[in-house]
Amino acid sequence: MRVAILGFGTVGQGVYETLRSHRAHMSNLLGEELEVVGILIQDGSKEREIDASTLVTTNYEKLLQLQVDVVIEAIVGQQPAYHYLVQAIKSGAHVVTANKVMFAHYGQSLLNLAAQHNVQVGYEATTAGGTPIIRTLQHLLKVNQVSKLEAILNGTSNYMLTEMAVHHLSFEEALQQAQQKGYAELDPSNDINGDDAFYKAMILSRLAFGMQPNWNDVYKEGIERITLADIQQEAKRGRAIKHVATIEIREDIPRVSVQPVFLDESHPLYRVDGVNNAITIHTDLLDNITITGPGAGKLPTASAIVEDLVHCFKQQHVVPTMV
Ligand SMILES: NC(=O)c1ccc[n+]([C@@H]2O[C@H](COP(=O)([O-])OP(=O)(O)OC[C@H]3O[C@@H](n4cnc5c(N)ncnc54)[C@H](OP(=O)(O)O)[C@@H]3O)[C@@H](O)[C@H]2O)c1
Numbered sequence: 001m002r003v004a005i006l007g008f009g010t011v012g013q014g015v016y017e018t019l020r021s022h023r024a025h026m027s028n029l030l031g032e033e034l035e036v037v038g039i040l041i042q043d044g045s046k047e048r049e050i051d052a053s054t055l056v057t058t059n060y061e062k063l064l065q066l067q068v069d070v071v072i073e074a075i076v077g078q079q080p081a082y083h084y085l086v087q088a089i090k091s092g093a094h095v096v097t098a099n100k101v102m103f104a105h106y107g108q109s110l111l112n113l114a115a116q117h118n119v120q121v122g123y124e125a126t127t128a129g130g131t132p133i134i135r136t137l138q139h140l141l142k143v144n145q146v147s148k149l150e151a152i153l154n155g156t157s158n159y160m161l162t163e164m165a166v167h168h169l170s171f172e173e174a175l176q177q178a179q180q181k182g183y184a185e186l187d188p189s190n191d192i193n194g195d196d197a198f199y200k201a202m203i204l205s206r207l208a209f210g211m212q213p214n215w216n217d218v219y220k221e222g223i224e225r226i227t228l229a230d231i232q233q234e235a236k237r238g239r240a241i242k243h244v245a246t247i248e249i250r251e252d253i254p255r256v257s258v259q260p261v262f263l264d265e266s267h268p269l270y271r272v273d274g275v276n277n278a279i280t281i282h283t284d285l286l287d288n289i290t291i292t293g294p295g296a297g298k299l300p301t302a303s304a305i306v307e308d309l310v311h312c313f314k315q316q317h318v319v320p321t322m323v
Helices: 010-021 023-030 060-064 081-090 100-116 133-140 155-167 171-180 195-209 228-236 298-317
Strands: 002-006 035-040 055-057 070-073 094-097 146-152 239-250 253-264 276-283 287-294
Touching (some): 010 023, 010 298, 023 298, 055 060, 070 298, 081 100, 133 146, 146 195, 155 228, 195 239, 195 253, 228 239
Parallel strands (some): 002 035, 002 070, 035 055
16 A cells, blocks of 8 residues: 655654554555655755655655555645645545644535545544544444534643643643643644634534534634633532533534533533543434543544544455345
């Protein structure tokens, strides 16, 4: 299997390292050798530890000429990521993406195009990092009717709220600590203003209910206005403040909100602390289940991507044994 990776930042490097460290296992699983044939980067002047047999290039056309079977996309923003994946699908390659902003905007159109070209699209890493919510929902949706999802989708916000509650840090101190530990970007706006959770919620809405709400109808609020005093006041009432995306369907219309909420200890998300993400899925047959796990980071995100890669390959090569 010939693989190309677009982007060599936190996620791209994590994928590259994982494919190398798990090479023998992957080859056994796939029944063929797996090779990273090319990596697309933007800045050709950076030092990178990449095997000399792998083409490292800023030229996407050159990469596609390598007869790639799977394109893994780990760059930032809507374009050129979407354009690159369209070209990859048209060339007959499966695609796997971690790019939530691009996928929230263009996911459906990529899935449609992939169906026309008989290739797969993996997007587990776009939502909740290493926590397998996409695969879980795809599995559940075969029989269960999902009525609602409640989710902590931003690890940075959850880390900050936890630090404020447990160690009595102010908002500013919690943010500084998140940055020192590498959980928050230098510009943390998308994490704390709710945008990051919003994009993930849009991806989940489309998967769970086949559509997204009108984006202007979604109530979105980040954690910027939460103070230590708010958290302490709620704690006295036995409640925790969590940043939660609620995605449900009523009268055949998906309704989504992304905002801080007060949870009491009976709620499954009450005890989800630190950088973890968690999703509670309400269904007709199961009542509710909650999955929790790392929402971001180099190896958890790489894990989601590599699992997708194997899934793409197996879906394509599956031989039906029963009718
Ligand atoms: N970090 C996480 O934990 C995490 C988790 C889940 C999903 N994601 C998503 O994964 C994607 C990558 O995140 P990251 O944290 O790895 O970002 P990052 O560390 O900033 O790395 C981005 C990489 O993309 C490359 N790049 C950017 N624009 C490009 C372009 N036009 N053409 C070619 N290469 C380009 C950069 O190239 P240079 O190296 O040459 O500058 C860099 O290597 C994002 O969409 C993010 O939302 C990240």
